[in-house]
């Protein structure tokens with residue numbers, strides 16, 4: 787898919803103030819610092835579209851972007867930042883659950899996972915939440931340029947093995963690097979395919 791236009795629309799804490807849900811919506815989420823802003827900027831080809839958050843765990847906003855005047859890309863606030871208070875963690879969970887439940891146009895959630903790590907509890911907990919809520923999702927292993935391709939494959943395999951313990955069917959997986967633009971075509975083609983279904 788060619789990205790012809792990418793526009794910032796709104797930042798919200800309230801789901802009922804998000805743009806009218808009349809277009810397919812793809813949401814991006816992951817642990818703080820997983821490389822979400824970098825990935826969104828790489829996919830859209832707009833360097834400053836998603837702001838790299840200055841302080842993780844600060845204001846938690848749902849950011850909507852309109853791509854090609856046809857689909858919404860959503861930058862969701864990250865999770866798993868150790869220094870966040872119990873209260874803000876609970877507020878994050880309330881907001882995200884509400885978002886996942888109340889966006890009828892939500893087509894797919896991209897769960898970003900740092901390809902350098904073994905399966906981590908906050909990611910597995912979030913994936914479980916998506917599963918229980920019946921939300922379609924795929925996995926994106928980020929920062930693949932940080933280690934050898936073999937090491938990335940081993941980490942992805944460890945993930946797959948972990949997920950196989952609870953899931954019969956495994957989600958689709960993508961391997962990306964924002965700095966080397968790896969995985970861009972695959973992710974954009976996937977979105978295009980789903981949009982055409």
Ligand code: GDP
Pocket residue numbers: 816817818819820821822823824825837838839864928929930931932962963964965966
């Ligand atoms: P966010 O908090 O999830 O939005 O993460 P950012 O996009 O702000 O990235 C966090 C840090 O990881 C920054 O220092 C980025 O430069 C770095 N980073 C993000 N993606 C990549 C990548 O694909 N490769 C490398 N080497 N660094 C990355």
